[in-house]
Amino acid sequence: MLDLATNKVHDENRQGEAYAPFELDPNSYKKRFYIESYGCAMNFADSEVVASILNKEGFGATRNVEEADLIFLNTCSIREKAELTVRKRLTEFKKLKRARPGTLVGVLGCMAERLKSKFLEEEKLVDIVVGPDAYRTLPGLVEEAETGQKAINVLLSREETYADISPVRLNSNGISAFVSIMRGCNNMCSFCVVPFTRGRERSREAASIINECKDLFEQGYREVTLLGQNVDSYYYTSANGNEQSTAVTFAMLLESIAQISPLLRIRFSTSHPKDITDEVLHTMAKYDNICKYIHLPVQSGSTRILQMMNRTYTREWYMAKVDRIKQIMPDCSISADIITGFCTEDEQDHQDTISIMKYAQYDYSYMFFYSERPGTLAQRRYADDVPEEVKKRRLAEVIETQNRLSLESNKRDIGKVFQVLIESESKKSDQQWMGRSSQYKVFVFPKGNYDLAPGSYVNVRATDCTQGTLFGEIVD
Missing domain, CATH: 3.40.50.12160 (Methylthiotransferase, N-terminal domain)
Structure with a gap:
């Protein structure tokens, strides 16, 4: 369910969530x-x-x-x-x-x-x-x-990636882990503080990323999420003894990690629409263990607002990218970030956002009304002139649209069979498992008489749903 206090549909980015570590010896x-x-x-x-x-x-x-x-x-x-x-x-x-x-x-x-x-x-x-x-x-x-x-x-760095530090997995379920592949951001979206708080973009050494993923798999982890402000712009070059450089793109990195084991799932976040390439999409389609899920922030459906946000794409360009994803991977799930009430946004701009949501058929969205951040380009250039009550009303309409789209998406999955990675027991019953499909959808299903545990893969047929959860049964 959507938490109206945080405008959160699902927990991938855990916006506003406290996180306390477990006891370490x-x-x-x-x-x-x-x-x-x-x-x-x-x-x-x-x-x-x-x-x-x-x-x-x-x-x-x-x-x-x-x-x-x-x-x-x-x-x-x-x-x-x-x-x-x-x-x-x-x-x-x-x-x-x-x-x-x-x-x-x-x-x-x-x-x-x-x-x-x-x-x-x-x-x-x-x-x-x-x-x-x-x-x-x-x-x-x-x-x-x-x-x-x-x-x-608080000094920022052009080199620091913490590549040599082995993270301590805090509050881990032992199944899924984050792996940082790059830091910083070179995009200057007018509403965003990240370039000022995290510095310029730099990619981590590819070998250190691959080795971390291998180590996680050997420790029993079965899913890694590759992290970066803009993962699709990952690009690492290194010189060998002959001073020849070897370049690694994001698609190449994805393929290398996918080849560690077919039992290791790979997710990634976040993609900028302008940078995700056909090479990445074809690599995703090639490997079953690269999850068919892309978080593709749109922010607004209005070309005029997108230009003010400095997103560097138009409404039509974004829609064409959605078309391309569906063409290469018809079963790929797409989610988005959406901001309502950005500077000068009018009712037509708002309706453009509603319509692009319907066009893309988002499975999930993170939805917020615009909050002016000090030091950003928008704060310096534009007046925050949309009244808060209008922002909230438009946000409520966006939320209602997404709730309907999420429910419709889940209903379309009823009767289909999905490979689910078991993460834990269901919060409501110790007689049920909870897991996720490749498309990042939550499944809850009876344990039955099967010898399974968290970290197991199982085929599940969807039999019923809410807007946030699919219910199913194990298929032999």
């Missing part, structure tokens, strides 16, 4: 750390890098914030709601510090650069502020903060 460490993450999947992956760095310095993870010596919030600046949530949590931690003198509180990630002075000086909410490219300096910053000094490093 609690008796092996003298000090404990606690992390909550907000925003995109990249933030959650970054928290796993931070956990690895802290582990090497003698800190173990804990679920209980009240026993932590270090408390970190990995933050998001994409939407105002996330910032308000983080500020509220920091105020709560400030009270906790009074009860436990010596506890250090830090802010990581995208809010670090923009709000460092407020957090450190004006409001005195934190002791440590660390930007997304400075996590290697955390041990030194912690030492500095322990002396009573305010510790900060």
